[in-house]
Amino acid sequence: MSPVIGVLAIQGDVREHARCLEQLDVDVRLVKTAEQLKGIAGLVIPGGESTTMSILAVKNNLFGPLRELRTQIPMYGSCAGLIMLADSISDGRADQETIGGLNITAKRNAFGRQVDSFEIDLHIPAIGEPDYHAVFIRAPLVEAASSAVEVLAAIPADKSLTGTDQVVAVRQDNLMATSFHPEITSDLRIHKYFVDMVRSA
Amino acid sequence: MATDAASTGVTGTTRVKRGMADMLKGGVIMDVVNVEQAKIAEDAGAIAVMALERVPADIRAQGGVARMSDPTMIDEIINAVSIPVMAKARIGHFVEAQVIQSLGVDYIDESEVLTPADYINHIDKWAFTVPFVCGATNLGEALRRINEGAAMIRSKGEAGTGDVSNATGHIRTIKGEIRRLSSMSKDELYVAAKELQAPYELVCEVAEKGALPVVLFTAGGIATPADAAMMMQLGADGVFVGSGIFKSGDPVKRANAIVQATLHFDNPDEIAKASRGLGEAMVGINVADIPVPHRLAERGW
Numbered sequence: 001m002s003p004v005i006g007v008l009a010i011q012g013d014v015r016e017h018a019r020c021l022e023q024l025d026v027d028v029r030l031v032k033t034a035e036q037l038k039g040i041a042g043l044v045i046p047g048g049e050s051t052t053m054s055i056l057a058v059k060n061n062l063f064g065p066l067r068e069l070r071t072q073i074p075m076y077g078s079c080a081g082l083i084m085l086a087d088s089i090s091d092g093r094a095d096q097e098t099i100g101g102l103n104i105t106a107k108r109n110a111f112g113r114q115v116d117s118f119e120i121d122l123h124i125p126a127i128g129e130p131d132y133h134a135v136f137i138r139a140p141l142v143e144a145a146s147s148a149v150e151v152l153a154a155i156p157a158d159k160s161l162t163g164t165d166q167v168v169a170v171r172q173d174n175l176m177a178t179s180f181h182p183e184i185t186s187d188l189r190i191h192k193y194f195v196d197m198v199r200s201a
Numbered sequence: 202m203a204t205d206a207a208s209t210g211v212t213g214t215t216r217v218k219r220g221m222a223d224m225l226k227g228g229v230i231m232d233v234v235n236v237e238q239a240k241i242a243e244d245a246g247a248i249a250v251m252a253l254e255r256v257p258a259d260i261r262a263q264g265g266v267a268r269m270s271d272p273t274m275i276d277e278i279i280n281a282v283s284i285p286v287m288a289k290a291r292i293g294h295f296v297e298a299q300v301i302q303s304l305g306v307d308y309i310d311e312s313e314v315l316t317p318a319d320y321i322n323h324i325d326k327w328a329f330t331v332p333f334v335c336g337a338t339n340l341g342e343a344l345r346r347i348n349e350g351a352a353m354i355r356s357k358g359e360a361g362t363g364d365v366s367n368a369t370g371h372i373r374t375i376k377g378e379i380r381r382l383s384s385m386s387k388d389e390l391y392v393a394a395k396e397l398q399a400p401y402e403l404v405c406e407v408a409e410k411g412a413l414p415v416v417l418f419t420a421g422g423i424a425t426p427a428d429a430a431m432m433m434q435l436g437a438d439g440v441f442v443g444s445g446i447f448k449s450g451d452p453v454k455r456a457n458a459i460v461q462a463t464l465h466f467d468n469p470d471e472i473a474k475a476s477r478g479l480g481e482a483m484v485g486i487n488v489a490d491i492p493v494p495h496r497l498a499e500r501g502w
Contacts (some may be wrong), residue, residue: 010464011248013223020405032464047224055246056464059457072479079224093243093283108283114307115330118210127240137211137220138285138307159210184220 003014003041003198006031010056012048012080016183020191026198034065042074042198045081047137047181050089050108053080054096063097068104070101072199075089076173076194082106082177083140090143101175103146110166110179122180124153124169127189134168134180142167152176174201213330218352221308221332222416224498225285225353226248228419229429229460232256232443235274238452239304246455248439249285249307252278257361257497258444258483267315269297275304283449287334292501293319295328302331302410308353308490309333311346312445313500314360323501326350336420338371338498340378344399344407347415354413356437357498358421361444363485365422365431372495373420382408421498424449424482426475433466450480 002025007017008028018028021044031037045053045065057063069075070085077085084099086106111118112193117138121131132153145151145167151167160166168179169190176197228248233239234256242250254262254270269290279286285307290297292311297318301309311324313336323346326333332352337343343354356375358368382393382404390408394401406414419432420441429440442459449455458475465471490495 009227011227012227013220015226016223047225047229049224049284051243052228052246052248052460055244056460059246059461060464113305114217114221114285114332115302115305116212117221118212119214119216120210135216137217137222137224143365181220184216184223 002027004029004039005044005195005198006037006040006041007044007046008053008081010048010053010060010062012046012053013181013183014046017044017046017078020183020188023188024192024195026195033060034062035070037065040073041201042076043069044194044196045075045077045084047079047081047183049092050080050083051096053084054098058097063099066099070099070175072198074176074194075099075101076175077177078181078183079137079139079179082142082179083108085175085177093157102170102172102177103148104142104170105144106140107143108140109138110143111136111139114138120155120159122153122155122168126152127193132187132189133185134178134182135184136168136180139168139179142170145170148172153178215352215458218332218414221269222334222353225418227464228439229437229463230287230441231446231456232441233447235276236277238447239278239282241453241456242446243282243284245453246460247284247456249287250278250282251287251289251310251443252306253289256444256447258363258448259313259361260488261361261495269294269301269315271308272300272304275301275306279305289315290324291315292317293322293324295324296330299322302329304332311351312333313357313497317500323349326352334418336498336501337375338501339374340382340407341397341399342501343375343413343417344397344403347403347413348400351415353416353418354359355420355441357501358419358423359488359496359498360421361497362422362488362491363424363445363448363483364488365424365428367425367488368419368421368432369435371421371498372432372437375417376436379407379411379413383411422488423459424485426458426472427460430462430466430472433463439463445483447481450482455479
């Protein structure tokens with residue numbers, strides 16, 4: 001039987017994630033309420049605006065059930081979803097709540113405003129060759145991570161504007177997150193990596 | 202224009218421009234005229250704010266030429282909120298657009314709400330790194346804007362009225378014309394392109410996908426939670442609310458309610474809950490009472 005993977009549908013590019021997952025032989029459910037979280041085997045938190053997602057998750061009483069669930073099933077967050085899974089945020093609003101679970105500090109809009117949004121090829125050993133074409137849109141960055149966090153990808157120092165490695169994809173046990181948006185490309189390897197996590201959980 | 206940033210990546214690509222609009226989906230973009238309103242919008246869960254000097258209802262009431270906002274005011278709003286900030290340039294006014302891009306705004310609205318600066322040409326939007334949203338009343342107009350580089354479309358409605366009828370008409374028209382293209386055989390698309398006055402390649406793309414190649418929001422006259430939810434049920438990816446919030450009796454409540462109704466657009470119980478006790482809606486004007494030469498939606502060609 002195909003596992004049911006939820007896509008948090010509060011706001012953002014929900015449809016793009018659903019389209020990627022559907023191509024990987026899983027059943028997709030769009031989730032807006034706590035009730036709809038029941039019975040899913042994994043959850044994707046899409047790209048969007050993390051401030052809006054956080055405010056609406058508070059208003060709709062979703063943080064309690066999401067925090068409980070994150071210890072039980074795999075979750076994957078892209079861009080705003082990375083911020084939602086981060087234990088702490090820098091450059092966010094003072095009261096911005098997250099689901100947490102990843103021992104990282106996420107820096108919001110770390111690369112600048114929309115005019116600084118960019119595309120770049122990244123080497124990601126976990127998904128193999130060839131390099132992965134990653135799209136960053138007002139993207140966050142993993143500014144700090146505990147030793148429990150596995151770095152899946154970084155923009156290498158020689159290509160980054162800061163002259164240091166910039167961490168843009170991480171995994172910690174059942175949780176993974178990327179600063180970039182695999183859902184708006186046609187390369188399914190990141191989603192496949194997550195679906196494999198769900199299947200083997 | 203796609204350019205190589207100092208050493209990292211490529212900026213200003215079609216994918217990052219259109220992708221930015223994808224991230225706004227399911228959200229409400231609110232017109233704000235100062236920092237206080239921008240903060241109210243952000244606290245209510247707005248997905249972005251549109252910084253402008255006068256909301257459309259005031260532009261309509263006060264008359265005169267409406268132009269780009271003061272850069273200082275746009276700066277203040279950029280500094281006050283963490284959500285994306287949009288700003289309006291006049292149709293065809295590519296220098297206003299250059300100025301707005303230099304301020305670091307996240308999206309430019311080439312808007313019929315301002316007085317057009319060019320009655321023949323729109324801005325060549327490919328020449329910019331910042332993405333553009335443009336208004337459209339029908340599919341042909343939407344595709345002409347996309348051909349000029351728009352990375353997001355909003356149906357126009359009649360701004361500053363609180364009368365949602367034109368917004369309804371325009372989104373229905375655009376969606377209906379897309380459905381019609383999807384049902385055509387390939388050899389009929391040549392004539393369809395001629396009739397739509399739109400590029401054949403874009404017409405084929407829409408026919409094949411059954412959707413625009415960019416995100417489609419709706420705008421103009423949305424004043425209540427039910428208005429916003431109706432636009433979403435009609436197939437909009439999100440809504441712009443201009444005068445409807447800050448010209449109402451209780452902007453904080455109404456802003457929250459419209460965001461909530463946009464999220465739960467297919468759930469009448471939630472829309473009912475969001476609609477309770479909002480105080481006065483903006484008074485509004487019936488579009489039919491506005492003499493044709495003063496209708497904003499008819500600007501753009």
